[in-house]
Amino acid sequence: MKQAISINVNGADHAGEVEPRLLLVHYLRDVLGLTGTHIGCETSICGACTILLDGQAVKSCTMFAVQADGSNITTIEGLATNGNLHPMQEGFWECHGLQCGYCTPGMIIAATQIVDRNPNPSRDEIRHGLEGNLCRCTGYQHIVEAVEYAAAKKSGV
Amino acid sequence: MIPAEFNYARVSTLDEALTLLAQNEDAKILAGGHSLIPAMKFRLIQPPLLVDIGRIKDLSYIREEGGQIRVGAMTTHYQIEASDLLKEICPLLPECAGSIGDMQVRNKGTIGGSLAHSDPAGDWPAAILALNAELVAVSKNGERTIKAEDFFVDLLTTALEPGEILREIRINKPNGRTGHAYMKMHHPASGFAVVGIAANLSFNGNNKCKAANIGVTGVAAKAYRATGVESALTGVNLDDASIGAAAAHATDGADANGDLFASADYRRHLAEVYTKRAIAAAMKSVPSA
Structure with missing residues (x-):
């Protein structure tokens, strides 16, 4: 059964319905089109999928999108401000x-x-x-x- | 890697979680998810329902109460690693926390989730055994405390009954002249303990060991207390010779695991070497009188 979620990514609010088994990294890449977050090992080892979840660096391949409901996420796309590199x-x-x-x-x-x-x-x-x-x-x-x-x-x- | 389908329920109280567990025998508790989600992605397990306890208030804390240190089950490894209180009164906990996995894993993984999962290569079981912790389990029938030495039953199996949730970890505050250390050989990829030894020693006025608790992880199907090492250390003046003789008992009675990375013989060897190192480091950590 799909679940309604609402997540703020890089300052923009996103709301939608997702399957509980949808991994956060797939939500970011496939649903929101933010492909800067990469998928590497898919087993919580390589760190290519690291994002900030409410300010904490976590591996988005080892988390379901539903767990991030109500959270603030920063991906690589959200680091630069006004065209200036972080x-x-x-x-x-x-x-x-x-x-x-x-x-x-x-x-x-x-x-x-x-x-x-x-x-x-x-x-x-x-x-x-x-x-x-x-x-x-x-x-x-x-x-x-x-x-x-x-x-x-x-x-x- | 996509897990099989499941239903998801996020609860805001422990009571709600216990009700769902009582109604759904095969439901799994989702804490930090860093053992559960990989197992689901490999389809080693396919639980029909996940009960997410990540938003329950009051399951994440570190405090002193009644001469004990009390740590909520949902406290992350990083919160323990960074706790100034624990660095002061029970440094073995932050030392062990800081050696788990990597920074991202420590940000999300929880002490309660790790203990309830009882991975044979998990770090916490060694420290919890060495500190003689008590684990508080809660169910619809009420609460009970389980001694650390009774908690780890077998591979990925604990004394938690169906319908029970691990709520809190309690540790008697170390006092007197005590020293602690956790020494492990990291698996270079996963960061898990190929072998991990936690030592908790207390001393008389000189270097005579009054009591020793040694927790061992990574070696066998479950973490265990190295009672042979403990009795060889107790009442003895610790020097290189007595430490070496005691460490030779590190795997007494244990059925050592062998795998692609480390054979059973190599694990037994590592256990002896890391036991010596952990004891020596624990002695060094004793505050000078």
């Missing part, structure tokens, strides 16, 4: 924090949570925070530098 996006741009780009949306979302909780993270803390995000181009060094760039920019260094 400091984390700028960091990935400036530090070459991506090669193929597949893991990038999840990496950037998870990284914003790391810096929100710890404005001046060490390299070890960044790596620990990104344990739930896999990059198969193995470009981790540049990703860590991108997060450092964003942390410095955010704290005005």
Whole structure:
């Protein structure tokens, strides 16, 4: 039986009816057309599908859309403001924090949570925070530098 | 991966959840969902009804009451990891929480869900056993407390009866000269414990061990107390030799799992090594007198 849900995504309200088994990542991509959130392993390991749910980074492949009813979600599409890249996006741009780009949306979302909780993270803390995000181009060094760039920019260094 | 169809009910009180459970024998409780949803996606289970307890108020808390630490079942791993109160009065809990899965999993997964699922490689069972916790289960017939050592029954099986929900975890506040540590070998992909050892030691004035509780996860079908290690440590001055001799009992009586990642022999070896490390780390954590 379908369930009515209402979710705010990147500042816009969306309402509709969904099957309970519809995963949040499929709702975002297939119902709302927000394909920036990627599907990787589908088993809560790779982190490509990471979004912010009421400010918490979570894997949207391991959650049903009905569980997000009434919540505020931020996806990669919602980070830039007025055409200006978010400091984390700028960091990935400036530090070459991506090669193929597949893991990038999840990496950037998870990284914003790391810096929100710890404005001046060490390299070890960044790596620990990104344990739930896999990059198969193995470009981790540049990703860590991108997060450092964003942390410095955010704290005005 | 799409799970089989199911009906979904979101409840706002524990009582509503208990009513639905009593009416639907095969219903499953949805907490953080980080064990249940993957199992449903693989179609290992196909529950006809999910009862979502994620919006029940007052199931997510950490507080001190009656000399005990009380943690609500829906408290997330991250809330425990970040709790200043627990870092001060029971640091084993935040230490264990911080080693679970990864940041995103810790944001959503809950201590109660993890314990009720009783994954053989879950981290919480080791810590809960080492802390001699009590688990509060509630059903339509009322409430009862279950000792941690009686809670884990078998693979993915706990002492919870049909119709019962785990509501709270209670831990006696550590006092005196005590030290704790949780040491695990992370599975590199999933973050689960290939082997995880939680040590909770109390000491007399010197280095003589007054009491030892050692919880072991990852080794066998269910987490267990390493009673052989505990008795070898109790009343003994702890040094490299006595710790090594005690750790040799880490898998006494346990039927070690073997899988593609770690054979049973390798798991037994890891259990001994990580037991030594956990005891040494627990000793280091004792506040200087």
